[in-house]
Amino acid sequence: MRSELFSADNLEKESAQPGLRLQNSKLLKAELNGEFMARVGSMVAYQGQVQFEALGSGGLSKFIKQKLTGEGVPLMRVRGQGDVFLAENAADVHLIDLEPGDALSINGSNVLAFDSTLSYDIKMVGGAGMMSNSGLFNCVFSGHGRIAITTKGTPVVLTIDQPTYVDPQAAICWSANLQTGYHRAEQLGIGTLLGRSTGERFTMTFAGQGFVVVQPSEEPPGGLAGAAGGQQQSGGFLGNLLND
Structure with a gap:
């Protein structure tokens, strides 16, 4: 049988x-x-002796945080010996190696897989306030190991060495040590009142030393809380829980 399908x-x-x-x-x-x-x-295919165990969001604390914020990663533990192939709606897959002392803030819906040596928690995005419907919470990974993330299209990695502004629906992940905030990109004027809009009401701001990964898509990130209950309860019990 011959076909270009069988090429190397x-x-x-x-x-x-x-x-x-x-x-x-x-x-x-x-x-x-x-x-x-x-x-x-x-999982799209596997070979060998492999077992899959559903874990929810990984522990009671993370389960509670996911329910309150809408953020998190529905996880399964994969163990055994063999080869396992994974994908997410034909999205582009990228690998990031974390070293001790590194920390990566990432939208939970863009996490595909990671080494069990890594740990993660759900944290409030600093400076987000209540000005955007794209969410207030992200997953922060730390430790030593590899994580596979997905993007819709080929992303650009911006080095943060000057004030940087990104559409919050296009920001996939960034160095967790960066200072973040939200900036009103469109000025309120007579044009806005008449229904004219640039479509860029708010942008995320990044400052410090690090990087941010930006995908060429502005689809609402499903992993973030958006205008859900977590946004209305950012103080008190929820705020204390997220900062534990």
């Missing part, structure tokens, strides 16, 4: 070391000898 580009890529790696730009391959964490429903 499409054949399974092999590696001598276990771990997360790219099969291609839209498909993640986990060469499994132990365990890792993955988004529920992301």
